[in-house]
Amino acid sequence: MKNIYITLLSFMLISINAQVGINTATPQKTLDVNGTLYVRQQIRTGGTATVVGSPGVSGQLFSVVDGVSDTWKTVQIANGTGSLSLFYLNTTKDITGIQFTQTGSTGRYDLNSTFTTSTDTTTPNWAYINGTTDSFNITRTDNLSKAVLSFQTTVQIARGTGQTWTTGSASYACGIFLSKDSGPFLLKAVRNDVVRGGVGTYRVFNLNVTLDALAVGAYQVKAACTNRNLGNTGAGTLTTLGIGSAVNAATLNSDMAQSTMTTSVLQTY
Known part of the structure; x- marks a missing residue:
């Protein structure tokens, strides 16, 4: 009889304190299943000896926090066309920029027009800001993919050698060009603006x-800018225009003037 009591007591201690593994010799939890688990009803977490745990709600995922406590986590999906997930995010920068010293075209800019470096003042004289180049791929075939492109730079005016004007101005435009599968770069977005003031005046430009x-395809994106009208008030000649480039070091340096391009690609999942 004594032997029986000892055996029963040992069994009870094992049942209370041991971790049980199914198809594993090293269980990590009270019950550790190495294989497929088929649950016919609910999985509840966070319970105690007196409180029933939570079964979670629709749209939540089961998560292990700090490898210790299990809980349900809510997954936030943005409203919009389809269910989109962030597939690519990158920011490129350029601290060289471009400079213009002559008036260019003040005409219009057409969607999907090709990039041109013509010096003819009747056509846009575009110049790339080379460091803002980025590449991404679209792999989904449902035509719901989106690319969010954000370009920022700093625009400054200054006098050239021998110029004496006190108040200057310059109009300009910046655009975002996109190429698909090594095809031509086409204009996808453009904004024009003006900077005016004393020597060294600058402003931030966003697009x-x-x-x-x-x-579906392989894409490359670039930012480019062009000069429009470089005028001034007072004695002297044309205004020097710097885009992403410090043309007057007294008020701006290359780090302050730098250009950035942030690319975010959303695809269905």
């Missing part, structure tokens, strides 16, 4: 665009 329904 944001969302491109919808992108087809």
Whole structure:
């Protein structure tokens, strides 16, 4: 009889304190299943001896926090067309920029027009800000993919050698060009603006665009800017225009003037 009591007591201690493994010799939890688990009803977490745990709600995922406590985590999905997930995010920068010293075209800019470096003042004289180049791929075939492109730079005016004007101005435009599968770069977004004031005056320029329904392919994106009218008030000649480039070091340096391009690609999952 004594032997029986000892055996029963040992069994009870094992049942209370031991971790049980199914198809594993090293269980990590009270019950550790190495294989497929089929649950016919609910999984509840966070319970105690007197409180029933939570079964979670629709849209939540089961998560292990710090390898110790288990809980349900809510997954936030942005509203919009389809269910989109962030597939790519990158920011490029350029501290060289570009400079213009002559008046260019003041005409219009057409969507999907090709990039041109013509010096003819009747056509846009575009120049790339080379460091803002980025590449991404679209792999989904449902035509719901989006690319969100954000370009920022600093624009400054200054006098050239021998110039004496006190108040200057310059108009300009910056655009975002996109190429698909090594094809031509086409204009996808553009804004024009003006900077005016004394020598060294500068301002920040922002351009944001969302491109919808992108087809499967390999894409490359670049930012470019062009000069429009470089005028001034007072004695002297044309204004020197720097875009992403410090043309007057007294008020701006290359780090302050730098250009950035942030690319975010959303695809269905």
